Structures are given as C-alpha cells and as structure tokens.
Amino acid sequence: MVAREAGCIAGLGVALRVxxxxxxxxxxxxxxxxxxxxxxxxxxxxxxxPARAILAAERLALNLLGQLSGVATATRALVDxxxxxRARILDTRKTVPLLRALQKRAVEAGxxxxxxxxxxxxxxxxxxxxxxxxxxxxxxxxxxxHVGPDMKVEVEIDVLDDLEPVIEAGAxxxxxxxxxxxxxxxAVQRADGRVLLxxxxxxxxxxxxxxxxxxxxxISVGGLxxxxxxxxxxxxxxx
Numbered sequence: 001m002v003a004r005e006a007g008c009i010a011g012l013g014v015a016l017r018v019x020x021x022x023x024x025x026x027x028x029x030x031x032x033x034x035x036x037x038x039x040x041x042x043x044x045x046x047x048x049x050p051a052r053a054i055l056a057a058e059r060l061a062l063n064l065l066g067q068l069s070g071v072a073t074a075t076r077a078l079v080d081x082x083x084x085x086r087a088r089i090l091d092t093r094k095t096v097p098l099l100r101a102l103q104k105r106a107v108e109a110g111x112x113x114x115x116x117x118x119x120x121x122x123x124x125x126x127x128x129x130x131x132x133x134x135x136x137x138x139x140x141x142x143x144x145x146h147v148g149p150d151m152k153v154e155v156e157i158d159v160l161d162d163l164e165p166v167i168e169a170g171a172x173x174x175x176x177x178x179x180x181x182x183x184x185x186x187a188v189q190r191a192d193g194r195v196l197l198x199x200x201x202x203x204x205x206x207x208x209x210x211x212x213x214x215x216x217x218x219i220s221v222g223g224l225x226x227x228x229x230x231x232x233x234x235x236x237x238x239x
Contacts, residue, residue: 010106011068023053075110087212137165
C-alpha cells in the first residue's frame with residue numbers, strides 16, 4: 001500500500017484489518033503510523049497472501065484509508081496554520097453516517113481535538129434551542145439546572161449583547177457564530193477569561209490564522225469530516 005500524494009495518514013490499522021478479516025491466510029505489516037506526515041510515493045504497508053482475497057478487500061481498505069487520511073490531512077493543514085496561537089482546531093458532529101468514531105480518530109491523528117462524540121457528553125445550545133425557550137441565557141439556565149455542575153454547557157451566540165447574559169447564566173463555553181474578526185476580538189476582551197470562546201462558521205485555511213489571532217480558544221470546522229477530499233492511496237502488486 002502506497003501514498004500517491006503527500007498527506008497525513010489515518011486509518012491504516014482499520015484498512016489492514018479489512019484484509020485480515022477477509023482471509024486468515026493474509027499477513028499484513030504496517031510501515032507507517034497514524035499521524036505520520038508522508039510524501040508522495042511513501043510505502044505505507046505490505047499485504048501478503050492469496051491474490052483473490054487481496055483484490056476482494058482492496059477497494060474497501062483503500063476507501064477507508066483514503067477517506068480517513070483525507071480528514072487527517074485537512075486537519076493537519078489547519079493545525080499547522082494556527083501554530084503559535086492559543087487556538088485549537090475542533091471537529092463537529094457533521095460526520096459521515098457510521099464513520100463518526102473513525103473520522104474523529106482521524107481528526108486526532110491530524111492534531112485536532114474532538115468537540116464531542118454525541119448528545120450525551122456535552123450540551124451545545126444552538127439557534128433552534130434558543131428560539132424554543134426565548135433567549136440564549138434562559139436556555140443556558142435550563143440546561144445547567146438539568147445536567148448539573150459537572151457537564152460542560154456551551155451556547156451559540158451571534159450578537160455580542162448575548163455574551164454577558166450567558167456567562168452570568170453559567171455557560172462554560174460560548175460559540176461565536178459567523179462573527180467578523182473585529183467582533184471576535186471584542187468578545188475576547190469582554191469575556192476576559194471567564195469562559196472559553198469558540199469560533200465557527202465558514203472558516204477556511206485562508207482565514208483560520210486571522211481567526212486564531214483574535215484570541216479565541218477553539219476553532220471548529222465542520223468541513224473536516226463532511227467535505228475533506230480523500231487522500232490518493234493505492235495498492236500495487238509486486239511479484
């Protein structure tokens with residue numbers, strides 16, 4: 001197995017396991033590890049065994065390796081771009097069905113952090129929740145009363161006037177949704193370290209450095225898991 005282009009590897013163990021599950025006579029050997037940044041032409045693993053079984057498993061194994069390495073590569077590019085700032089790159093729950101756990105591991109391989117796995121490990125209050133109860137601060141108060149003091153409660157706001165009320169209501173993290181740089185910098189000053197701040201909404205490789213320099217703690221990018229192009233990987237027979 002070989003990388004046809006440069007990138008960050010993720011999912012190699014899963015890809016090799018496909019061959020092992022298909023035929024017990026197949027032997028695999030990893031030549032790289034998840035998180036490795038490789039150049040085009042790098043050999044990633046060897047697969048030895050019956051040609052019929054190898055060819056039967058080839059496409060699924062390469063699909064997994066390519067997709068997950070694509071996620072890791074996109075994550076690594078963002079992580080490298082914000083190096084030297086306090087900001088950390090986060091994923092979201094916008095994942096491919098049935099691949100969430102693998103995609104989130106790929107984000108970690110690329111140097112990013114997992115935002116949350118599901119609805120059970122952190123509260124995230126978004127616009128529809130706020131609309132349902134009347135205000136962002138009221139949504140935070142209700143969530144905090146329901147989950148207690150130990151679970152993190154995050155709330156999305158799109159205007160600065162909501163910042164102080166949600167801090168007073170007990171939010172741990174405030175998501176600054178689609179705010180411009182000047183507004184984000186203002187939010188950082190107003191929060192003054194009392195809550196963690198996360199930026200989100202249309203952030204790209206071209207804009208992420210400026211967002212990080214605003215002083216936010218986290219930058220979440222849904223496109224890491226739902227839109228990253230697959231890394232070009234291949235399996236080449238050798239006699």
